[in-house]
Amino acid sequence: xxxxxxxxxxxxxxxxxxxxxxxxxxxxxxxxxxxxxxxxxxxxxxxxxxxxxxxxxxxxxxxxxxxxxxxxxxxxxxxxxxxxxxxxxxxxxxxxxxxxxxxxxxxxxxxxxxxxxxxxxxxxxxxxxxxxxxxxxxxxxxxxxxxxxxxxxxxxxxxxxxxxxxxxxxxxxxxxxxxxxxxxxxxxxxxxxxxxxxxxxxxxxxxxxxxxxxxxxxxxxxxxxxxxxxxxxxxxxxxxxxxxxxxxxxxxxxxxxxxxxxxxxxxxxxxxxxxxxxxxxxxxxxxxxxxxxxxxxxxxxxxxxxxxxxxxxxxxxxxxxxxxxxxxxxxxxxxxxxxxxxxxxxxxxxxxxxxxxxxxxxxxxxxxxxxxxxxxxxxxxxxxxxxxxxxxxxxxxxxxxxxxxxxxxxxxxxxxxxxxxxxxxxxxxxxxxxxxxxxxxxxxxxxxxxxxxxxxxxx
Numbered sequence: 001x002x003x004x005x006x007x008x009x010x011x012x013x014x015x016x017x018x019x020x021x022x023x024x025x026x027x028x029x030x031x032x033x034x035x036x037x038x039x040x041x042x043x044x045x046x047x048x049x050x051x052x053x054x055x056x057x058x059x060x061x062x063x064x065x066x067x068x069x070x071x072x073x074x075x076x077x078x079x080x081x082x083x084x085x086x087x088x089x090x091x092x093x094x095x096x097x098x099x100x101x102x103x104x105x106x107x108x109x110x111x112x113x114x115x116x117x118x119x120x121x122x123x124x125x126x127x128x129x130x131x132x133x134x135x136x137x138x139x140x141x142x143x144x145x146x147x148x149x150x151x152x153x154x155x156x157x158x159x160x161x162x163x164x165x166x167x168x169x170x171x172x173x174x175x176x177x178x179x180x181x182x183x184x185x186x187x188x189x190x191x192x193x194x195x196x197x198x199x200x201x202x203x204x205x206x207x208x209x210x211x212x213x214x215x216x217x218x219x220x221x222x223x224x225x226x227x228x229x230x231x232x233x234x235x236x237x238x239x240x241x242x243x244x245x246x247x248x249x250x251x252x253x254x255x256x257x258x259x260x261x262x263x264x265x266x267x268x269x270x271x272x273x274x275x276x277x278x279x280x281x282x283x284x285x286x287x288x289x290x291x292x293x294x295x296x297x298x299x300x301x302x303x304x305x306x307x308x309x310x311x312x313x314x315x316x317x318x319x320x321x322x323x324x325x326x327x328x329x330x331x332x333x334x335x336x337x338x339x340x341x342x343x344x345x346x347x348x349x350x351x352x353x354x355x356x357x358x359x360x361x362x363x364x365x366x367x368x369x370x371x372x373x374x375x376x377x378x379x380x381x382x383x384x385x386x387x388x389x390x391x392x393x394x395x396x397x398x399x400x401x402x403x404x405x406x407x408x409x410x411x412x413x414x415x416x417x418x419x420x421x422x423x424x425x426x427x428x429x430x431x432x433x434x435x436x437x438x439x440x441x442x443x444x445x446x447x448x449x450x451x452x453x454x455x456x457x458x459x
Contacts, residue, residue: 080096
């Protein structure tokens, strides 16, 4: 947590009456010598109870918390994350649910760490916030007893010895939702449109031009693309991009938003206003703050085809490139990917049929197979989220809906469902954000007016 986040959390503590202003100043001063974030420092100083501090972290991050002191976890889950990794990043695996890995984390914002764990484990990581000191102590104890052969780690405030996770939910606002939307498996528009593939375009390997000063990004992405028979040229200066386009005629351009000489965003806009080059799909990479509004602004103002925030999963960008090559008619998808897309769609349709027939347990397993088969199919994540929500697994449903809108940012139905669920769970800020996004993508004028009226009431 950076200084700005510490300050925000501190102000929340004072506003809630947990700390006085002098106590906050004392705690902030002690953070550095203790080498601890603010909440753990306050606990170490004895200024507040652990459960009170956990509730504040939940409110601050707007994510569900995990009360480890009242939980009992299976040590069999610990093998998913090696102890050194768990210790260095303060991440504790709690349980596995299908293709999802529930983890206690001290900082839900450390997305790059969560992405690395997801990549290494092959599971989708669902984070739950907890105090750093509690996670650190639990990691030491749980991994030690696993080594000794014990099957459970038990919190000191547990009420029973059975496996149990004690979640800390945000306080519900108590407001009702006047919009009677049915959270059901409403279809998303297809995300991929098949196009004819001229044979002459397939006679040579596709060419991707990567412009980025981060050598590690360039090397990782180049290696992945070249392993799939895609040629790569690289550069690190935005000013040379136009000349390189003329010389090499690449099929795809991957462009960092801020090269040292000129703005990559300005280069992108210039290319997209050129009749000669505007057809080239451009993915803009950026270290600026991530968020749907920034991504949409970059696409709208600079006409980028994709906005990808750093750090990112290389596999995601490679998949976007493969889809772009297919959509421009430059290359057929591999038979494996084509089969995965087809099979995922079939599994999603079957999951919907099972859901409508009332067989939710079979429906959720079928939907999970769909998203495992094609992780970048927004409709599959939407269907899985809908079924999980029907089963009462609210926060797993949120995770799936969030993945759907990350893939398809303008899809109305997952945005609408997220707005409803966030509001019911008391996450007012997130709810308003999703209602605003849903409003901008609503296909019905009547529903749009209803959402506007509802937003006025929320704000």
